Amino acid sequence: MNVEERIKTKEQIPLDRRTIIHMMLVNNTINEQIAIALKPFDISIQQFNVLRILRGQKGKPANLSTLNERMVTRMSNTTRLVDKLMSKGYVDRITCPSNRRKVEINLTKKGTDKLLEMDKTMAQTEAALLNQFSDSDMKQLNLLLNKF
Amino acid sequence: MNVEERIKTKEQIPLDRRTIIHMMLVNNTINEQIAIALKPFDISIQQFNVLRILRGQKGKPANLSTLNERMVTRMSNTTRLVDKLMSKGYVDRITCPSNRRKVEINLTKKGTDKLLEMDKTMAQTEAALLNQFSDSDMKQLNLLLNKF
């Protein structure tokens, strides 16, 4: 992706600004591709993220603040995000018996199955996005990203 | 920024997935910081982007499709984005005399002035975001981003 061409500018962009813009452009690409991959499942990136967090819990229920803490892109209203996953039948939610302020959220069987399907598509998408990267490219990129 | 720590996972994340997640996390940081910088001006990143595009036009008016084409993060409703800039007095909009389907959007004096103020804050924010990067780091990062 050529930055100047994409944003149609002829003037030279200072390196620091160009870097920021470049990051944004790539991120848009990433988000678009993942959204396309998840579209058949009628699910957003954040919803997918929550499903994966729940799987990582290995049956141990999660409450809302835990989810919010672990989400890649945090959002201001996790309640309603979980509402949507519930209405799809992917998770269930009960109030925590030991502390009735909290809730316990779990993956359902249906959620687990769907997530397994999504995994395949997502793996393909990740691979496609990164197909020009060698392992050492990726390591280098991760090192550079650490500087942010 | 340590990925595993941030998303609170103990399991090892495959390198390709980690790379994608890392990109997203850094992008969130970038967006948050820029949003904070622009908050005093009561303007969004995309609105700021449009103002800069208009300045790049050097007085030559832009129409909506031009703006949309050049925006870093394109959106589905540039009309209403421009509405907001108009209501702030930063731009004006007339229908194009030579082709009445199009519009001509221009920066106002007020918009130009405000943009100049925003430049300062934005330069600081960019510098702060990239303060751990040497020039060669940035060049390297840009090269790697080209692979997406």
Place this chain on the structure above:
DNA sequence: CTGCTACATTTGTATATACAATTGTTGTAA
């Protein structure tokens, strides 16, 4: 036990965004 503060989630509401349908304009083929 009472009153108070902190906690965890939910709800209300205003704003933002996506997507499709609509409006008005232009160019052009018959």
Place this chain on the structure above:
DNA sequence: TTACAACAATTGTATATACAAATGTAGCAG
């Protein structure tokens, strides 16, 4: 010249998101 397709922007509407206020619960000082 008329009819029609393509174009450019706008509008309607459903959904998403942010932010603040409200609800209900727990813990704790006195």
